[in-house]
Amino acid sequence: MYVADLIKFGAVYYALVAPQPPPYAAPEHVRIFREVTEPSLLRRRASIKGKTVREAQKTFRVTDPSQRLEAGTYLRVHVHPKRFPRCYEIDWKSRVVATTDDFVVLNKPAATSEKQVKKVYLALTTEPVSPGIITHYMRPLNRAPRLVSEDHIERWHLCQMEILDCKKVPWPKPLITKVHKVDNCGWPKQEAAYECKINLMTGKTHQIRAQLAAIGAPIVGDSAYMTGAIAAMADPSINPYGRASLNYSSEEEKAAAVEAWVACHGKEPKSVIGLQASEISWDHEGEHHYYKAGAPWWRQDAVESDLV
Incomplete structure (x- = not known):
């Protein structure tokens, strides 16, 4: 149920190929990245045929708990989604600029969608x-x-x-x-x-x-x-x-x-x-x-x- 909730919250993403680790990544992280992005291994994957590595590294949201992902796919899970706890820290009533029958205008804080x-x-x-x-x-x-x-x-x-x-x-x-x-x-x-x-x-x-x-x-x-x-x-x-x-x-x-x-x-x-x-x-x-x-x-x- 917890996994399904994370997917519903928009906290689970995937890419066909793992992105380059950041400069501060742990050695183990770098080792795994090199293993799963080894050129001979990527050439055998039909899903990335015709795509550049950059194109294959583009991330997409997982929207369905039953969605199947190919072996070797990069999966990113935000176990503690940043933007959701943020919603409870904001006094939304004080940020209302105007209301009508059709819409509400808010003074939007940083890190919320628009x-x-x-x-x-x-x-x-x-x-x-x-x-x-x-x-x-x-x-x-x-x-x-x-x-x-x-x-x-x-x-x-x-x-x-x-x-x-x-x-x-x-x-x-x-x-x-x-x-x-x-x-x-x-x-x-x-x-x-x-x-x-x-x-x-x-x-x-x-x-x-x-x-x-x-x-x-x-x-x-x-x-x-x-x-x-x-x-x-x-x-x-x-x-x-x-x-x-x-x-x-x-x-x-x-x-x-x-x-x-x-x-x-x-x-x-x-x-x-x-x-x-x-x-x-x-x-x-x-x-x-x-x-x-x-x-x-x-x-x-x-x-x-x-x-x-």
């Missing part, structure tokens, strides 16, 4: 960003960090966002960052931050975070991408998809550089980052609906009692 609607975001960045359209191409690999390139790469996804406005604002006060448990990620102390108003033109996972970090203006508190931006500031050539990337003599050398670049990134933030879905709008039955969220955390006041 439908695609037109939204304008506010991002608190470490550096100023010029107004205009920013274009990158995102690696089509379903795991963090999402890597982006300014140059077009075949099969990579187009990512575009428009910076509508960028204004200088005070860096969040120490009490504010302490209350919200914001990670400075080793970023040098500075007096000012920059609040960017962003129209998201394409909607890819981590798009705003990855694109801003790629241009050297990571989001405040974003431990996953800010560390990569710091590494690129120290050595621009470390990013194999950046303007200062090196010329690699072989695909193996390029692959090693990519893995080294991935390792420069940190883990997902455990608290808030400087990003807010600020405005939301959509059309419904001939009517246009528009709502605006409250002040983002970096503009809010905090008192010592908030630390209790």
